[in-house]
Amino acid sequence: MDWTPLILSAKLAIWTMLLIPILASPMASLLAFGRFKGKSLLDAVVTLPMVMPPTVLGFALLVVMGPRGYLGGLWEDVTGNRLVFSFTGILLASLVFNLPFAVQPLRASLEKLDPRLLESAAVLGLSPLSTFFRIVLPNCMGGLAAASILVFAHSLGEFGVILMVGGSIPGQTQVASVAIFEAVEALRFDDAFRMSAALIPVCFAVLLIINKINARRA
Template identity: 80%
Template sequence: MDWTPLLLSAKLAFWTMVLIPVAAAPLAYVLAFGRFRGKSVLDAVVTLPMVLPPTVLGFALLVILGPLGPVGAAWEDLTGGRLVFSFAGILIASLVFNLPFAVQPLRASFEKMDPRLLESAAILGLTSTEAFFRIILPNCIGGLAAASILVFAHSLGEFGVILMVGGSIPGKTQVASIAIFEAVEAMRFNDAFLLSAALVPISFAVLMIINKINARRP
C-alpha cells in the first residue's frame, strides 16, 4: 500500500491552512466593515468558488494558470517551470477553492466584535490598517484558528479542482481523493478502503478541535 497520496494531501492541506489567512483575513475585514460601492459584487466574487461546480472552477484556473494564461506565463518567465501539473499549481487552486470557506467564518467573527473597541481605536487615532492588526486580529484569534483548521479538513477531500489543475502525477499531484477514485476504477478496493479509513479519523479529529474552539469563544 502506497501512502504517498495521503502524505501529499496532508502537505497540501497544511500549506493551504497556513497561507489562507493572508488572503482571507483582509477580505473578511473589508466585507465586515467596509462601506463602498461594489461591495456586494466583491462579496459575490469571493463566495463564487463555494457555489461553482469544482470542474468549472478547475477549468477556469487551468486556463489562468496554464502556460498561455497570465499567471502561468508570468510564473514560467520567473521560474522556468510550468505552474499547472505541479504542487505549486494545486496549492494555488486549493487556496482559491477554500477562500470562501475561510472568509465567511472570519467575517462572522469580526462582525461579532464589540463595536466600542473600534470606536475607541478611532478616537485614539488608529488607522484602519492599525486597527486591523492591533484590535481586530488579537480579539478574533479563535475565529481565525477555527477557519484555518476548517480549511485544513476541507482541503483533505478536494478532488475536482485539483484533478483539473494538477492531473494525477504520483508523488507530485496525486492526492488521496484522486488515488481513492483511481483505486476504485481499477477495482483495488482494499487500497481505496485503507486510504478512506485513514481520512475519516483525521477529519473527525479536526472537527472536534473546531468544536472545542467554538465552544470557548464568547
Template identity: 90%
Template sequence: MDWTPLLLSAKLAFWTMLLIPILASPLASLLAFGRFKGKSFLDAVITLPMVMPPTVLGFGLLVVMGPRGVAGGLWEDLTGGRLVFSFAGILFASLIFNLPFAVQPLRASLEKLDPRLLESAAILGLSPLESFFRIVLPNCLGGLAAASILVFAHSLGEFGVILMVGGSIPGQTQVASIAIFEAVEALRFDDAFKMSMALVPICFAVLMIINKINARRS
C-alpha cells in the same frame, strides 16, 4: 500500499491552512467593516467557488494558470517552470477553492466585534492597519483558528479542482482523493478502503477541535 498520496494531501492541507489567513483576513475585514460601492459584487465573487461546480472552477483556473494564462505566464517568466501539473499549481488552486470557506466564518466572527473598540482606536489616532493588527486580529483569533482548521479538513478531500489543475502525477499532484478514485476504477478496493479509513479519523478529529473552539467562543 503506497501512502504517498495521503502524505501529499497532508502537505497540501498544511500549506493551505498556513497561507489562507493571509488572504482571508483582509478580505473578511473589508466585508465586515467596509462601506463602499460594489461590496455585494465583491462578496459574490469571493463566495463563488463555494457554489460553483469544482470542475468548472478547475477549468477556469486551468486556463488562467496555463502557459498562455496570466498567472501561468507570469509564473513561467519568474521560475522557468509551469504552474499547472505541479504542487505549486494545486496549492494555488486550493487557496482559491478554499478562500470562501475561510472568509465566511472569519467575517461572522469580525461582525460580532464591538464597534466601539474601533471607534476608540480611531479617536486615539490609530490607522486602519494598526487597528487591524492591534484590535481586530487579537479579538478574532478563535474564528481565525476555526476557519484555518476547517480549511485543512476541506483540503484533504479536494478532488475536482485538483484533478483539473494538477492531473494525477504520482508524488507531485496525486492526492489521496484522486488515488482513492483511481484505486476504485482499477478494482483495488482494499487500497481504497485503507486510504479512506485513514482520512476518517483525521476529519473527525478536526471537527472535534472546531467544536471545542466554537464552544469556548460561545
C-alpha cells in the same frame, strides 16, 4: 499500499491552512467593516468558488494558470517551470477554492466584534492598519483558528479542482482523493479502503477541535 498520496494531501492541507489566513483576514475585514460601492459584487466574487461546481472552477483555473494563460505564462517566464501539473499549481488552486470557506466564518466573527473597540481605536488615532493588527485580529483569533482548521479538513478531500489543475502525477499532484478514485476505477478496493479509513479519523478529530473552539467562543 503506497502512502505517498496521503502524505501529499497532508502537505497540501497544511500549506493551505497556513497561507489562507493571509488572504482571508484582510478580505473578511474589508467585507465586514468596509462601506464602498461594489461591495456586494466583491462579496459574490469571493463566495463564488463555494457554489461553483469544482470542475468548472478547476477548468477556469486551468485556463488562467496554463502556459497560454496570463498567470501561467508569467510564472513560466519568471521561474522557467509550468504552474499547472505542479504542487505549486494545486496549492494555488486550493487557496482559491478554500478562500470563501475561511472568509465566511471569519467575517461572521468580525461582525460580532464590539464596535466600541473600533471607536476607541479611532479616537486614540490608530490607523486602519494598526487597528486591524492591534484590535481586530487579537479579538477574532478564535474565529481565525476555526476557519483555518476547517480549511485543513476541507483541503484533505479536494478532488475536482485538484484533478483539473494538477492531474494525477504520483509524488507531485496525486493527492489522496484522486488516488482513491483511481484505486476504485482499477478495482483495488483494499487500497481505496485503507486510504479512506486513514482520512476519516483525521476529519473527525478536526471537527471535534472546531466544536471545542466554537464552544469556548460561545
